[in-house]
Amino acid sequence: MATLLPNTFLFLPQPSSSSSSQRPDPKPNLSDHPTLSLLDQCTNLSQAKQIHARMLRLGLFFDPYSASRLITALTLSPSTSLDYARLVFDQIPHPNLYSWNTLIRAYASSPNPRHGLLLFSLMLQRGLHRPNKYTFPFAIKVASELAALSEGRALQGMAVKLGLDSDVFVLNSLIHLYASCSDLDLAHQVFVRIPQRDAVSWNSMITALAQSGRPEEALELFGEMEADESVRPNQVTMVSVLSACAKKGDLEFGKRVRSYIERNGIRCSLTMNNAMLDMYGKCGALEDAQMLFDEMTERDSVSWTTLLFGYAKCRGFRAARSVFDRMPDRDIGSWNALISACEQSGRPNDALALFHELQLTTSEVKPDQVTLVTALSACAKLGALDVGRWIHAYIKKQGFELNCHLATSLIDMYSKCGDLDKAMEVFQSANLKYKDVYVWSAMIGGLAMHGCGKAAIDLFLQMQEAKVRPNAVTFTNVLCACSHAGLVDEGRLYFSQMLPVYGVAPLASHYGCMVDILGRAGLLEEAVDLIEKMPIPAHYSVWGALLGACRVHGNLEVGELASKRLLELEPDNDGAYVLLSNIYAKHGRWDDVGKLRKLMKEKGLKKEPGCSSIEVDGVVHEFLLGDVSHPLSREIYSKLDEVASRLKSVGYVPDLSQLLRDVEEEEGKEQALHCHSEKLAIAFGLISTEAPAPVRIVKNLRICGDCHSVAKLVSVIYDREIVLRDRYRFHHFRKGECSCKEYW
DNA sequence: TTAGGGTTAG
Numbered sequence: 001m002a003t004l005l006p007n008t009f010l011f012l013p014q015p016s017s018s019s020s021s022q023r024p025d026p027k028p029n030l031s032d033h034p035t036l037s038l039l040d041q042c043t044n045l046s047q048a049k050q051i052h053a054r055m056l057r058l059g060l061f062f063d064p065y066s067a068s069r070l071i072t073a074l075t076l077s078p079s080t081s082l083d084y085a086r087l088v089f090d091q092i093p094h095p096n097l098y099s100w101n102t103l104i105r106a107y108a109s110s111p112n113p114r115h116g117l118l119l120f121s122l123m124l125q126r127g128l129h130r131p132n133k134y135t136f137p138f139a140i141k142v143a144s145e146l147a148a149l150s151e152g153r154a155l156q157g158m159a160v161k162l163g164l165d166s167d168v169f170v171l172n173s174l175i176h177l178y179a180s181c182s183d184l185d186l187a188h189q190v191f192v193r194i195p196q197r198d199a200v201s202w203n204s205m206i207t208a209l210a211q212s213g214r215p216e217e218a219l220e221l222f223g224e225m226e227a228d229e230s231v232r233p234n235q236v237t238m239v240s241v242l243s244a245c246a247k248k249g250d251l252e253f254g255k256r257v258r259s260y261i262e263r264n265g266i267r268c269s270l271t272m273n274n275a276m277l278d279m280y281g282k283c284g285a286l287e288d289a290q291m292l293f294d295e296m297t298e299r300d301s302v303s304w305t306t307l308l309f310g311y312a313k314c315r316g317f318r319a320a321r322s323v324f325d326r327m328p329d330r331d332i333g334s335w336n337a338l339i340s341a342c343e344q345s346g347r348p349n350d351a352l353a354l355f356h357e358l359q360l361t362t363s364e365v366k367p368d369q370v371t372l373v374t375a376l377s378a379c380a381k382l383g384a385l386d387v388g389r390w391i392h393a394y395i396k397k398q399g400f401e402l403n404c405h406l407a408t409s410l411i412d413m414y415s416k417c418g419d420l421d422k423a424m425e426v427f428q429s430a431n432l433k434y435k436d437v438y439v440w441s442a443m444i445g446g447l448a449m450h451g452c453g454k455a456a457i458d459l460f461l462q463m464q465e466a467k468v469r470p471n472a473v474t475f476t477n478v479l480c481a482c483s484h485a486g487l488v489d490e491g492r493l494y495f496s497q498m499l500p501v502y503g504v505a506p507l508a509s510h511y512g513c514m515v516d517i518l519g520r521a522g523l524l525e526e527a528v529d530l531i532e533k534m535p536i537p538a539h540y541s542v543w544g545a546l547l548g549a550c551r552v553h554g555n556l557e558v559g560e561l562a563s564k565r566l567l568e569l570e571p572d573n574d575g576a577y578v579l580l581s582n583i584y585a586k587h588g589r590w591d592d593v594g595k596l597r598k599l600m601k602e603k604g605l606k607k608e609p610g611c612s613s614i615e616v617d618g619v620v621h622e623f624l625l626g627d628v629s630h631p632l633s634r635e636i637y638s639k640l641d642e643v644a645s646r647l648k649s650v651g652y653v654p655d656l657s658q659l660l661r662d663v664e665e666e667e668g669k670e671q672a673l674h675c676h677s678e679k680l681a682i683a684f685g686l687i688s689t690e691a692p693a694p695v696r697i698v699k700n701l702r703i704c705g706d707c708h709s710v711a712k713l714v715s716v717i718y719d720r721e722i723v724l725r726d727r728y729r730f731h732h733f734r735k736g737e738c739s740c741k742e743y744w
Numbered sequence: 745t746t747a748g749g750g751t752t753a754g
Contacts, residue, residue, distance in 0.1 A: 105745075137745045172746045203747040239748040246749095274749040281750095305750040336751035408753040438753055473754045545753040655753060 005096045030066055039073040041504075045081055048074055052088060064096040071099045075106035082110050097129045101138055108141040116142035117151060131158065140173040144180040152177045172200045179208030182436075197228070203236045210244035217251060218244035227564040235266055242275040251283035274302050281310025301327070305334045312341030319351075330362075336370045342712045348378035349620060354389060367394075369406060376409035383415035383698035383725055386618040392426075398687065408438040415446030418696050418723035418730060437463075437471050446475035451739050453485020460494075472504055479513035483520060484729050484744050491517040508539030515542055519549020522742070524558050540569040547579045551586075559583045574605045612677035612699045616688045623680040625672065631685065637675075639683040644674060646717050655706040678707045682714060682722060694721035694732075702726050711737050 023158040035054055037194065042048050052070060054182075061070070071092075072432055074085035089095060091105055100123045107116030120139045123129055126344035131139070136159050143152035158163050171194045178187035191197070191205045202225040209218035222241050225233060233241075238261055245254035258276065261268070273296050280289035288390040289310045296303060304327045312320035320341045327334055335358050343351035355375045358367060372391055379388035392410055399408060407426055414423035422587050426432070427443045440463040447456035460478050463470065470478075475498055482491035495514045498504045506514075511534055518527040531538055543566035550559030566573055577600050584592040600606070604702055613622045621630065630636060678699050685695030703711075703726040711722050715733040722733040 101745085134745050141746075169746050174746095176747065198746095200747045205747095207747060234747095234750045243749070269748095271749045276749090278749065300749095302750045309750065309751090333751050338751085340751055368751095370752045374748070377753070405753055410753095412753070441754060 016656065024133065030060070030063060033060065033066070035060060036066060039069055042073050042077060044077075045084065047725035048077070049084075051540040056575065058312050063093075064092070064094050064099070067092040068096050068099040068102065069507060071102050075102055082106055088114075094103070096344050097132060097135070100129060101132075101134050101573075104135065104142065105138040108138055108145060113142045113145035117146070117148070130162065133164050133170060136164055136167075136170045137173040140170070140177050144173070144177045147181050149178075149181040149183065150654070152181065164196065168194060168196065168198055168201065172198070172204050175201065175204040175208060175477055178206070179212065182212065183473040184208060184212055184214070197231060197232050199231050202228075202231060203234075203240055206237065206244070207240040210247060211239055212248070215244035215250075219248065219250070233264075233266075235269055235272055238266055239272050242272070242279045246275070246279040249283050251279075251285055252648075254279040254283060269394065270296075270298050270300060270303070273307055274300075277303060277310070279308045280308060281313060284314055286310055286314040290708060296564070301329055301334055302329045304328075305337045308334065309337050309341060312337070312345070314469050316343055317345050317347065330365065332365050332368050332371065335365060336374060340374045343374055343378045343381075351375070351378040351385065352382070354426045354493075369400060369403070369555060372400070373405055373409045376406075376413045379408075380413040380416040382615070383696060384415075384612060384615045384618070384620055385415050385419060385696060386615055388413040388417055390618070399737055402426075402429060402432070404432075404436040404439050407435070408442045409433050411439065411442040411446055415442070415449060416725065418725060418732075420452075435466070435468065437468050440466075440468055441471070441474040441477055444474060444481065448477050448481035448484055449725075449728075450732070451484045451741075451743075453487045453490075456481035457484075457487070457490055470502055472502065472510070475502075475504055475506070476509055476513060479510060479517065483513055483517045484740070486521060488517055488521045488523070508534075508536060508542055510728060511536075512539065512541040514544045516545040516549065519546055520552060522549075522553055524549060524553065524555055526665045528558060528561075538565070538569075540566050540573065543569070544573075544575065547576060549584050551579050554583060554586045556583055556587055556589075572605060574600070574607055578607050590696065610677045610699065610701045610704075612681035612693070612697050614681045614697050615684050616685075621684060622682075623677045623684070625677055626675040627677065627680055630680075632686070632687070635687055636680055636683045639687050640674065640679060643679075643683060643686075643710075643714060643717075647713055650713065650717065652709070652713055673704075673706050676704060676707050678703060678724065679710060682711065685722075686714075686718060686720065691720055694723045697722065697724045699724065699726045703731060708738065708744075712738055 003531060021155065035051060035058060038051050042051060052061070053571070055066060055070060060066040071085060071089055075082065085103065085106065089099060092099060100119070104116045104119050107113055107119060116139065120131070120135070120142070123131070129153065136155060140152060140155050143155060152174075156165070159170050164170050171190055174190045175187045178184070178190065187205065187208050191201060195200050202221070206218045206221050209215070209221060219241065222233070222237070225231065225237065238257060241257050242254060244249075245257060254276070261272070273292065277289050277292055280286070280292060289307060293299070293303065293307050304323065308320050308323040308327070311323050320338060323332070324334065324338045339351050339354045339358070342354055352375060355367070355371065355378075358365065358371070372395060375391055376388060379385070395402070395406060407429070410426045411423045414420070414426065419596065423443065423446045440459070444456045444459050444463070447459060456478065460470070460474070463474070475494065476492050479491055481487070482494070491514060495510065497505065497508050498510065511530065515527045515529060518524070518530065524546070527549065529545065531542055534542070543562045547559060547562040547566060550562055559580060563576045566576045570576070577596050581593045581596045584596070609624055611622055611624055613620050615621070623630065646739070678697055681697045682695060685697065691697060703724060708731065709730070711724060713735045713736065715722050716736040724731045724733070729740065729744060731744070
């Protein structure tokens with residue numbers, strides 16, 4: 001990555017005779033000038049402009065110290081314009097170091113921190129000032145905001161050259177910098193080398209751990225801080241510790257923190273109450289959260305949103321909506337919390353409706369990156385490509401920077417909506433300058449679900465060339481790619497390398513993938529062997545993968561073992577009964593099939609109903625087996641009859657074998673097969689969309705064998721591409737063939 | 745001068 005900083009720091013100027021402090025050179029004759037005193041009382045931009053004009057008339061503006069006072073007033077007062085401050089700065093004939101520092105600091109907390117680094121570079125290029133111990137914390141903060149690791153490291157290098165690397169402010173800033181760049185090792189290296197750690201050093205490291213998904217270590221570090229007698233935990237420490245408790249879900253620790261605060265007389269603030277509210281909510285202690293909320297004398301939109309999320313977690317979406325409706329002010333964060341609560345509770349359609357409501361009902365609150373990421377996630381779940389495309393266009397139109405979060409969501413949305421080319425286009429976009437592990441993993445996952453195993457592995461290798469370290473998700477996707485493409489040797493290789501080569505301990509889900517790879521390839525013994533040697537408890541998904549493989553290969557003995565184990569872990573898993581009965585049926589053991597069905601009925605278990613959806617003009621239409629609820633139902637069934645007769649004319653015979661699992665379907669099997677949800681969706685797609693656009697279907701379960709054959713034939717007879725996403729992967733039907741090459 | 749609260753990606 002190209003650095004923004006030139007190599008001018010090799011030729012750093014000698015110390016200037018002027019001040020090396022961040023106090024603007026007090027010149028006795030000017031510091032109490034009445035015009036400058038006015039600056040301290042200045043509250044808005046127009047007043048500042050008047051004072052600026054007066055300073056120009058009096059010639060005061062050409063004195064560096066007076067000019068620095070103006071810059072300070074322009075950047076520190078809440079209602080001023082940074083652009084105006086910059087215009088003024090550029091007019092100062094000889095800005096002093098204080099002015100440079102002040103402006104860099106202002107950029108650090110502005111929407112465009114990048115200008116801060118550019119200004120720092122300009123200062124070095126001019127060569128009149130040498131950055132001091134105040135410059136570095138500001139410049140490093142800019143780098144933190146940008147998560148600019150290489151620039152940050154360059155800044156650290158400069159600080160070392162200038163002998164400022166033992167300054168505790170510089171070091172504390174570096175901890176925050178490296179944490180922002182997700183490099184906790186570097187952050188910790190800085191932390192341990194600070195000779196005299198102050199509260200900020202500790203707080204920075206505790207926060208870094210809490211915010212990087214390592215709340216246990218954050219709490220441990222707080223313990224060490226308490227043991228250090230040279231430093232006292234303060235309000236900020238409490239906020240970070242409460243946040244760690246919330247993330248860990250540790251109510252007991254959270255309550256101890258509350259009494260610690262009271263015992264040590266740490267003053268409560270709004271931020272601290274909000275952090276505590278969040279802790280209660282995330283730990284499921286809703287009554288405590290509500291009680292605290294009721295006691296709070298001051299509340300802001302964060303308090304309300306935190307309460308809203310607590311309700312969403314403990315009482316469900318309706319309760320969250322009722323908090324939302326009672327909120328006095330709703331900012332974009334409140335909307336995002338509501339949309340996200342909805343999306344995460346398995347209601348992606350409602351989440352998109354809320355996204356729509358946000359745009360229709362308010363003009364002041366605009367969607368931000370979080371809104372878009374959440375909405376894209378809902379589109380991905382639904383396979384809502386039109387809405388997803390619209391959001392992509394919105395991102396471009398509004399000028400959102402294509403950062404890793406947005407790129408990951410777009411890649412995932414396009415992949416899951418069946419447009420792999422578009423996903424790849426986002427991945428390769430020139431606007432995406434740096435790709436983090438999420439972006440790479442999403443693209444590998446996209447290729448995997450479309451059955452492009454070799455391409456996925458190739459990308460995995462490219463990722464390593466780019467020096468991006470794979471994580472657990474990356475491996476899930478790589479193994480998934482191997483599974484869908486039947487790449488057994490590659491699967492074995494990468495699975496065996498996970499811990500020794502990449503330092504990623506395989507989770508139960510990785511074992512599940514590996515069992516899937518081996519099982520599908522018919523290597524059932526090896527799969528069982530792998531499960532028996534697992535160093536961690538086998539999750540139900542591991543046995544599920546084995547059972548699925550037994551169904552494919554009709555292995556009764558291993559199948560019985562797998563279902564037994566699966567049901568021990570998940571007694572109400574309907575899939576286990578269905579798969580096992582399927583295997584019995586394949587062997588003609590109808591008595592056992594009957595027994596299983598009876599057992600399911602006794603337990604009140606029902607096979608999850610198959611549901612297929614298709615998006616037309618931004619509206620998602622859902623179909624169940626034999627569904628007649630669609631307004632165009634008559635046309636759909638008439639199309640289905642036409643399809644059936646054209647299929648028969650080319651010699652198609654329905655495949656009834658997979659129907660044997662459902663007792664309800666025994667009568668009129670062929671009829672039931674005829675109106676499977678995926679066939680209804682295909683028929684609707686044929687009448688409501690035009691070639692060459694593919695018919696895109698999303699199914700909640702695995703596609704049935706007969707529907708798979710029908711889709712292949714329809715793709716030839718009607719010369720239409722059908723893209724179908726099932727529970728596990730994509731099937732692209734083109735000219736009578738499927739991209740899965742029958743390996744599914 | 746540096747550190748802190750709600751909502752986001754598999």
